[in-house]
Amino acid sequence: MTHKILVLPGDGIGPEIVAEAVKVLNVFTAEGNLSVELEYANIGGIAYDKEGQPYPDSTRALAQKADAILLGAVGGPQYDALDRPLRPERGLLAIRADLGLFANLRPAILYEELASASTLKPEVVAGLDIMIVRELTGGIYFGQPRGIRVLENGERQGFNSATYTESEIERIARVGFETAMKRNKRLCSVDKANVLEVCELWREIVEKVGKEYPEVELSHMYVDNAAMQLVRAPKQFDVIVTSNLFGDVLSDAAAMLTGSIGMLPSASLNSSACGLYEPIHGSAPDIAGKGIANPLATILSVAMLLRYSLNRPELAERIERAVKTVLASGVRTGDIYTEGDRKVGTAEMGDAVVAALQG
Amino acid sequence: MTHKILVLPGDGIGPEIVAEAVKVLNVFTAEGNLSVELEYANIGGIAYDKEGQPYPDSTRALAQKADAILLGAVGGPQYDALDRPLRPERGLLAIRADLGLFANLRPAILYEELASASTLKPEVVAGLDIMIVRELTGGIYFGQPRGIRVLENGERQGFNSATYTESEIERIARVGFETAMKRNKRLCSVDKANVLEVCELWREIVEKVGKEYPEVELSHMYVDNAAMQLVRAPKQFDVIVTSNLFGDVLSDAAAMLTGSIGMLPSASLNSSACGLYEPIHGSAPDIAGKGIANPLATILSVAMLLRYSLNRPELAERIERAVKTVLASGVRTGDIYTEGDRKVGTAEMGDAVVAALQG
Numbered sequence: 001m002t003h004k005i006l007v008l009p010g011d012g013i014g015p016e017i018v019a020e021a022v023k024v025l026n027v028f029t030a031e032g033n034l035s036v037e038l039e040y041a042n043i044g045g046i047a048y049d050k051e052g053q054p055y056p057d058s059t060r061a062l063a064q065k066a067d068a069i070l071l072g073a074v075g076g077p078q079y080d081a082l083d084r085p086l087r088p089e090r091g092l093l094a095i096r097a098d099l100g101l102f103a104n105l106r107p108a109i110l111y112e113e114l115a116s117a118s119t120l121k122p123e124v125v126a127g128l129d130i131m132i133v134r135e136l137t138g139g140i141y142f143g144q145p146r147g148i149r150v151l152e153n154g155e156r157q158g159f160n161s162a163t164y165t166e167s168e169i170e171r172i173a174r175v176g177f178e179t180a181m182k183r184n185k186r187l188c189s190v191d192k193a194n195v196l197e198v199c200e201l202w203r204e205i206v207e208k209v210g211k212e213y214p215e216v217e218l219s220h221m222y223v224d225n226a227a228m229q230l231v232r233a234p235k236q237f238d239v240i241v242t243s244n245l246f247g248d249v250l251s252d253a254a255a256m257l258t259g260s261i262g263m264l265p266s267a268s269l270n271s272s273a274c275g276l277y278e279p280i281h282g283s284a285p286d287i288a289g290k291g292i293a294n295p296l297a298t299i300l301s302v303a304m305l306l307r308y309s310l311n312r313p314e315l316a317e318r319i320e321r322a323v324k325t326v327l328a329s330g331v332r333t334g335d336i337y338t339e340g341d342r343k344v345g346t347a348e349m350g351d352a353v354v355a356a357l358q359g
Numbered sequence: 360m361t362h363k364i365l366v367l368p369g370d371g372i373g374p375e376i377v378a379e380a381v382k383v384l385n386v387f388t389a390e391g392n393l394s395v396e397l398e399y400a401n402i403g404g405i406a407y408d409k410e411g412q413p414y415p416d417s418t419r420a421l422a423q424k425a426d427a428i429l430l431g432a433v434g435g436p437q438y439d440a441l442d443r444p445l446r447p448e449r450g451l452l453a454i455r456a457d458l459g460l461f462a463n464l465r466p467a468i469l470y471e472e473l474a475s476a477s478t479l480k481p482e483v484v485a486g487l488d489i490m491i492v493r494e495l496t497g498g499i500y501f502g503q504p505r506g507i508r509v510l511e512n513g514e515r516q517g518f519n520s521a522t523y524t525e526s527e528i529e530r531i532a533r534v535g536f537e538t539a540m541k542r543n544k545r546l547c548s549v550d551k552a553n554v555l556e557v558c559e560l561w562r563e564i565v566e567k568v569g570k571e572y573p574e575v576e577l578s579h580m581y582v583d584n585a586a587m588q589l590v591r592a593p594k595q596f597d598v599i600v601t602s603n604l605f606g607d608v609l610s611d612a613a614a615m616l617t618g619s620i621g622m623l624p625s626a627s628l629n630s631s632a633c634g635l636y637e638p639i640h641g642s643a644p645d646i647a648g649k650g651i652a653n654p655l656a657t658i659l660s661v662a663m664l665l666r667y668s669l670n671r672p673e674l675a676e677r678i679e680r681a682v683k684t685v686l687a688s689g690v691r692t693g694d695i696y697t698e699g700d701r702k703v704g705t706a707e708m709g710d711a712v713v714a715a716l717q718g
């Protein structure tokens with residue numbers, strides 16, 4: 001079976017890092033271990049430049065037929081003056097909405113070799129391996145009504161609505177439990193149920209879904225305490241499931257615990273197996289085109305793609321092992337370099353992973 | 360001029376730690392440096408036990424006449440089964456609402472002597488001194504409409520409303536700028552203006568108020584980035600001003616950066632000078648009555664009370680210096696004890712601060 005993979009290099013360092021990730025896919029196809037058909041399209045600023053829209057119809061048509069999508073990054077200072085609907089970031093929001101990508105999986109993993117990059121003490125973070133499951137298409141970022149209105153007294157009031165329906169909560173809770181089942185079977189649902197009714201319903205539904213997963217140890221934590229616990233003892237967590245806003249904040253905090261944003265992949269999934277895979281870092285326009293960006297987050301995004309959309313966990317694990325081998329050999333891009341390492345560029349790092357895969 | 364201070368010891372360790380804080384106040388009155396009239400009343404679980412309400416009318420009457428309020432802590436497992444409106448925490452929400460305490464000041468300070476208590480590397484947090492100004496009576500915790508409704512398709516939906524009016528934003532922004540003026544004149548306003556309209560208005564009004572404070576360097580940061588930056592480089596911040604929800608999460612994360620929650624005071628202010636001062640830690644029912652709780656957060660709350668409600672910054676500084684002296688001498692309660700220190704109980708710690716004040 002041939003899988004259609006849509007490749008969206010995007011802006012800034014996107015094309016460079018995606019090229020290295022494609023090299024890794026090519027290793028498996030050359031081995032005869034994987035059959036994929038790669039198609040390329042535009043998204044973000046480059047799509048606006050070439051087609052006038054950050055998420056053009058041509059890209060949408062390909063996305064809707066794809067089995068999985070690999071994305072580099074979008075955005076750059078040259079697009080800051082554009083109207084909001086034309087900005088690169090809108091391309092990302094549009095493709096997520098278009099494909100119904102409601103589940104965002106954000107691992108925070110700290111590789112032993114990079115433990116010193118963290119601002120936390122090594123004993124607190126060494127071996128950190130958390131998965132944050134963030135709801136991505138609901139909650140306050142999308143809730144209606146919203147806007148800025150004028151009150152009777154003439155004063156303006158800004159307002160947004162945090163909303164979740166039972167079915168929205170149920171499907172993200174299910175992703176949380178399924179993810180926990182594949183890991184250490186501990187799921188922590190983060191909410192603010194002591195204050196917010198939307199979270200009261202969240203907790204009730206998570207509890208209900210939990211009955212179908214008796215093997216998973218379910219706990220609940222308030223979001224302010226979760227922020228504290230991530231700083232105090234992050235290794236207590238296995239899988240965290242939470243809302244769009246809380247997930248936005250906590251997944252970024254968790255990522256920063258590792259100290260190496262350039263290492264972290266992500267997956268955004270819908271209710272079929274289709275997913276969008278991308279590094280969590282941005283398009284880094286300041287180093288674009290210099291061949292020095294770290295491609296490992298994108299390469300690890302390919303591992304997630306193989307695991308979640310193509311159901312090839314053994315290939316995903318090979319990539320993850322290869323990355324560890326490369327790190328153990330002391331090869332580093334500038335962002336994760338410390339004295340005594342061998343500093344390499346983007347392409348050399350990709351080649352090193354390829355060599356480790358083949359070795 | 361005699362200041363009326365209402366003392367609300369509350370539950371758990373509350374009475375023990377408040378007693379030590381009162382000892383400190385007594386030093387100044389004995390010196391003839393301060394004239395205060397202390398009144399005592401009930402709040403929280405003890406108020407429910409004795410008067411049937413967590414915030415009884417008798418307490419309210421005294422609170423409304425007080426110049427400042429010193430609170431210990433509320434809550435305990437024996438109250439968990441009570442109806443929500445009768446729970447100890449409701450007493451706290453009620454007094455905040457009653458007095459219009461819209462500005463919550465949460466310092467995160469890491470004393471040199473306690474740097475090892477942090478999970479972060481000493482060089483990242485040593486000398487940390489941040490002030491978080493959190494809006495406390497608006498935003499999504501109080502917004503209407505709210506609840507759980509049944510949609511047309513029969514499904515339930517939880518909903519809450521994040522709202523801020525211009526005047527609500529303006530007054531908290533002003534507290535932020537005023538606080539920055541008294542410190543290092545840098546204010547970071549945290550929002551999510553790229554996604555939420557309520558934050559768009561927030562940013563606009565903060566900018567407007569900022570024009571009145573040309574000496575203050577104003578910056579804006581998205582809440583997810585702020586959570587990252589607190590982990591990556593917390594010392595970049597001087598004063599942070601933010602909404603109720605974001606402040607809840609960020610102030611707890613910032614507190615945990617210090618690793619010693621038992622050391623941190625807080626102030627909740629209204630538009631007159633009246634304020635409620637309390638440690639950020641809870642009532643710790645597990646150690647209540649044992650005489651081992653750390654009273655320093657409550658003692659430092661008295662310092663904030665002197666600074667913000669009684670306008671006696673020189674007395675506030677004396678307390679803060681005395682606490683540093685005590686820490687430097689190696690005296691520690693159990694929660695901040697490490698090998699080689701001299702472990703003391705609650706009263707001895709209070710006495711040590713009194714001695715340092717008098718010495």
Ligand SMILES: [Mg+2]
Binds near residue numbers: 248583584
């Ligand atoms: Mg984010």
Ligand SMILES: [Mg+2]
Binds near residue numbers: 224611
């Ligand atoms: Mg909190």
